Amino acid sequence: xxxxxxxPLFKRSPAPGAANKPPKTLMERGDRYLLIAIIIGGSxxxxxxxxxxxxLAFKYYSRAQKEGTLTRPWSVTIIGTFVLIDxxxxxxGWGTDLLWSHNTPLMQTLWPGYxxxxxxxxxxxxxxxxxxxxxxxxxxxxEVFGVLAMYPMRIASCWAFLKMKRWGLQGMVITxxxxxxxxxxxxxxxxxxFSGRIGASAWGNIGxxxxxxMYATPFVILPYLYxxxxxxxxxxx
Amino acid sequence: xxxxxxxxxxxxxxxxVGRIGTFREEMAEMPKLQRRIVYISMFCMFMLxxxxxxxxxxxxxxxxxxxxxG
Numbered sequence: 127x128x129x130x131x132x133x134p135l136f137k138r139s140p141a142p143g144a145a146n147k148p149p150k151t152l153m154e155r156g157d158r159y160l161l162i163a164i165i166i167g168g169s170x171x172x173x174x175x176x177x178x179x180x181x182l183a184f185k186y187y188s189r190a191q192k193e194g195t196l197t198r199p200w201s202v203t204i205i206g207t208f209v210l211i212d213x214x215x216x217x218x219g220w221g222t223d224l225l226w227s228h229n230t231p232l233m234q235t236l237w238p239g240y241x242x243x244x245x246x247x248x249x250x251x252x253x254x255x256x257x258x259x260x261x262x263x264x265x266x267x268x269e270v271f272g273v274l275a276m277y278p279m280r281i282a283s284c285w286a287f288l289k290m291k292r293w294g295l296q297g298m299v300i301t302x303x304x305x306x307x308x309x310x311x312x313x314x315x316x317x318x319x320f321s322g323r324i325g326a327s328a329w330g331n332i333g334x335x336x337x338x339x340m341y342a343t344p345f346v347i348l349p350y351l352y353x354x355x356x357x358x359x360x361x362x363x
Numbered sequence: 364x365x366x367x368x369x370x371x372x373x374x375x376x377x378x379x380v381g382r383i384g385t386f387r388e389e390m391a392e393m394p395k396l397q398r399r400i401v402y403i404s405m406f407c408m409f410m411l412x413x414x415x416x417x418x419x420x421x422x423x424x425x426x427x428x429x430x431x432x433g
Contacts, residue, residue, distance in 0.1 A: 342407075
């Protein structure tokens with residue numbers, strides 16, 4: 127027994143063999159399709175192919191609710207999905223600009239195209255910096271921080287939040303505060319370099335704020351995270 | 364081990380939460396602040412999905428395939 131919690135340290139029985147695994151519940155199947163939709167949608171380049179998986183996830187959740195086997199409130203699913211798609215776009219999608227994939231024709235279509243629509247930093251001197259991809263240093267710094275640190279933390283926390291784990295709820299709060307700092311840094315960077323970024327895009331300020339508002343997840347969800355009944359989330363690893 | 368802590372994670376959650384109703388039922392029972400946050404989240408989530416799905420087609424239609432700067 128753990129001295130701190132007075133509970134067994136290892137509560138779950140040892141992982142059973144594949145043959146002994148119980149069949150997946152409808153909600154678990156829905157979660158699987160939701161995750162697939164989130165990853166494909168988050169890639170941006172293949173976003174269209176996420177549609178059938180989104181539909182399947184919703185269908186399975188609805189069936190689970192009708193059968194009475196849905197164990198997660200709809201509000202948790204909605205908040206979790208909102209955070210997960212945001213983090214996924216920024217982790218998987220933005221990661222394609224950070225990693226070697228920025229040399230592929232697909233990414234050289236996506237990112238300079240995005241740059242021309244929303245943010246000039248993504249097409250001016252593209253692939254000419256030391257790390258490749260976008261070459262604006264301040265944007266690159268945030269990209270490295272976001273893709274390698276904050277968004278993986280947020281995805282892990284969000285998945286645990288969807289599994290109704292207490293640490294998932296706590297992780298969502300922590301990463302929301304990190305995200306607030308990140309968001310303000312992003313806005314400050316964009317406006318200091320206005321002529322080379324917002325001013326060099328087709329949709330200017332309107333396009334920029336369309337992006338900034340849609341990605342302002344922490345401002346929206348923090349009051350929810352603080353007011354939700356924490357007892358709903360189990361204290362499990 | 365107490366009764367409260369027994370069973371799988373899913374069973375414990377089910378005991379805590381009880382039966383989940385429809386989305387409308389759940390919204391009707393929620394406090395106003397949380398309900399508004401859920402609606403705003405739904406709108407933003409929808410917009411993010413729209414963005415994910417349509418960004419690549421829009422770029423391809425507007426600028427075509429490949430590195431097009433000029």
